[in-house]
Amino acid sequence: MSLEALYQDIIIDHYKNPRGRGLLEFPLGTAFHVNPTCGDEVNLQVAAAADGGLLIGYEGTGCSISQASASVLYELVQGRQVTEAENIRRAFVELMHSQGHGEPDEAVLGDGIAFVGVAKYPARIKCALLPWMAFQDAEIKGGLMLETNSDGE
């Protein structure tokens, strides 16, 4: 696979220009996740707006994949209802487990479809999933999701 197919311009763009980066003033749930093999870090926060829409805060350090993934996460779930967000999260996780054969739905995953090439590199899948796992964890900690709903990802 070419480098260009892995590092699609969308990824590089989110990496260099992260959307909505920063922490929340009043988070409901916060999860700090680390990739122990490479040291990538994401601190992810959730809160709920008056209309039930999700508010996302995040910070982190790490490789382009992990940090771009956090930015894409923000773009995709900020303002969504918890159940909508959960569908998006599941779609992203599924894409990462597709071994590169996934056909992601842009209507659901938006810029997330740019991560299709990552699924071919087992060591990088963890990078891409890092913010999404932290997201799920933050939702559980914030009482927005039951632990038993967790799929272990």
Place this chain on the structure above:
Amino acid sequence: MSLEALYQDIIIDHYKNPRGRGLLEFPLGTAFHVNPTCGDEVNLQVAAAADGGLLIGYEGTGCSISQASASVLYELVQGRQVTEAENIRRAFVELMHSQGHGEPDEAVLGDGIAFVGVAKYPARIKCALLPWMAFQDAEIKGGLMLETNSDGE
């Protein structure tokens, strides 16, 4: 190698009719040695007669080689001076490390020469040496030999 060459009649004879078997009333040094892989046991005791000659007591359970070796040991060193006994012990140890190529001196080793075949079977060498190691140990414990003289056998 044939079984007959390993188990020479002399060995079987000492096994079935052990010489001088039994414990001393007033041992100077006693050493109980075990072969941890097969459980063979020898309890060996030394004392010195008025003329400085060694008195040997022993008991044990185990295979023909270990028990015959104890009997031969008795026959060879009972009544000897410590230094004479030490020469015999060294000759026996050397024979056991000859890998079966040793040419034992009957004048020194007496019935001990029957053990020449044992040296071809690494697992049995330990059996044959068991009483001899206990002997050395008992001499050290009994103050008849210095620990630094020990050759680690």
Place this chain on the structure above:
Amino acid sequence: MTGIDVARIRADFPILKRTVRDGKPLIYLDSAATSQKPVEVLDAERTFYETSNAAAHRGAHQLAEEATAAYEASRARVGGFVGVEAENIIFTKNASESLNLAAYAFSNATALARWGTPVDPRFELNPGNSVVVTEMEHHANLIPWQEVCAKTGASLRWLPLTDSGRLDLADLDDLIDTSTKVVSVVHQSNILGTINPVAEIMARAHAVGAVGVVDACQSIPHMPVDVRALGADLVAWGGHKMLGPTGIGLLYGTSEILQAMPPFLTGGSMIATVEMERSTYAAAPQKFEAGVPMVAQAVGLGAAVAYLEKLGMAEVAAHEQELTAYSLMALSGIPGVRIIGPTETVDRGSAISFVVEGIHPHDVGQVLDNMGIAVRVGHHCAWPTCRRFGVPATTRISPYIYNDQRDIDALVEAIAHAQHFFKVAS
């Protein structure tokens, strides 16, 4: 006749073609010590080294990806073989390490608690507590618990044996009582061949809140074992007795227990975060696998499992059952031979210990060896069991998939020869 074609199987094991002691064909009856390895296992290891060798879980390049995938695929395969998820399987170097890992959970937790680290109280031992094993344990499932007791003040108890080599469970409820924090028993004895009712014992352990451990070294290689059905929290066994390479062992644990246990070996690859002052640990199984793992051995073990699955474990068990019946009959028929352990095939495996009147086991083994027959002699790392039966040692045969009745016939003939040679009644 079972579905096991011994002649075909033997062709897969290069070592079985060799001769020993001046040209005698090798008859290998020592598989309880370690099994031989089929060419598929040797090929799998070699291919791994020749194509994908790298440090698993420690790199992002293609070789490291492949090595990690191969290592984890083997974990899943081993898990599937005993009916559990990959994440419940920990790779160790041998069954002894697996059992020590279990035992150290208790001594480590006790020491950690003493200095203020919060631990799961199930693992904390005090002088009032007891640890229960049986009188037929392999040293590997006895000494680690003796050490735990010496390090915590707890006391060791054991289930005694009947004269026929079975566990005597009459006092089960007294021996395993509310003081008991861990019960560790062997599934199939390596010296007696007895298969123990471990599920019943584990149920009693759980009834008093104790952790249950099973040593399945001699069962998993020989019969279908659904480790969950054993009812234990932890199950230990080795790879080298089930056609796998040397240098690899296994520990199954329930997710719940693995999470509750403190780590054992610590270092790289088992961590979540590390600072100079303190570290946090990864989830199991990584938590228990410090350092660069035995990747090639895991791959070889995966091939061994595939080989056994191809044969079918039910077929393997049936074959051994048949051979056990034949061996018991043949050995009982020799005057002067006494079997140490159950003399019927009910709840017993193919390892059979015996003594020959008037000949020390070491000497029996020597005669057998001289005739090309490899058996084990000694206390078989179950010295207290020997004492229980008043013998210093035994001779043990332990057949496997590559043995047949002709091997037993040869054995019987060799025993007769030993009796003749040592001039004892036969």
Place this chain on the structure above:
Amino acid sequence: MTGIDVARIRADFPILKRTVRDGKPLIYLDSAATSQKPVEVLDAERTFYETSNAAAHRGAHQLAEEATAAYEASRARVGGFVGVEAENIIFTKNASESLNLAAYAFSNATALARWGTPVDPRFELNPGNSVVVTEMEHHANLIPWQEVCAKTGASLRWLPLTDSGRLDLADLDDLIDTSTKVVSVVHQSNILGTINPVAEIMARAHAVGAVGVVDACQSIPHMPVDVRALGADLVAWGGHKMLGPTGIGLLYGTSEILQAMPPFLTGGSMIATVEMERSTYAAAPQKFEAGVPMVAQAVGLGAAVAYLEKLGMAEVAAHEQELTAYSLMALSGIPGVRIIGPTETVDRGSAISFVVEGIHPHDVGQVLDNMGIAVRVGHHCAWPTCRRFGVPATTRISPYIYNDQRDIDALVEAIAHAQHFFKVAS
């Protein structure tokens, strides 16, 4: 030019002929994680399985004799390689186990003493005691000591680093003081490449009566090491980084210390006598080798040692020194590249860490991997060292006997490509 003929050596390593990532020739620069294995090592293991496989030290038949002899011959060979007797070499599964074995001597002795078992007081730790490591330890030589402290109340201290990646020994005599009972330091850092003056540190340890431990994982595979000259009581390293199989590690100990240490893993083969209530233990090295050992891996390691001895360790070191000089020069010449660790060849080995400004190491590694170059990225199991240098991770090359300057040239080109791809100044 040194006496190392890289082209000839490469021919002995089957894996180096493969391609990765759509046909790129493999350039393996990750030998500090694990080395590749020459065909001699693979052949030795296979031949063992095909001719002599049996449980070493556990039988009296011919195969068991041969297996025992092969296992012990390898021990002697490894001992000879580092200048010591066979009986001072213990086989473990990896260097992490070796270091844990050393660390557990302290926590075990402390717990045993508490309940009345007599122990050598050198191993007994109390809250007033300290354990000293350095800030450049691999996790394998850090976390076991953190755990020892957590289990005994002792406290952990460490020798700090200078900005150039050397040990700062200014406070050596304060950090290692009369409270200190063990000092454990890395000989050559796996992340910085620094070679430490361990003999000096060990001398200080001994001056205060502390036990001295050295982690020689990255030195023994790369240069002639006379372990006795290190002045340590215990020296740990692994087999898989020195051309040997996975699943085997080493621990050297002085006879005196091995006798004084309590056992670690317990079970079969490490005993003298066993009763249900208590056991006594064999002398070292057996005392520390419970269970059926990794015989095939020991045999493979013996072949690896033979291979290195044939090349000559002085030649190996000279070759790496030359390559290190070349690599340092080449990497320093790339704008935006910063070397983490010593930038001169004095007292440094061939493992070189660096960061590329504006590109995360993981992304650097990805570009390199895509071009066929296998390096390691991350914290290299030395996370605190990364923090010390203010980087979350590094990219590390670690060449060995099968690498040459062309591999470094390819690396330089690939880094330039990464800078171009990620549009950072170059």
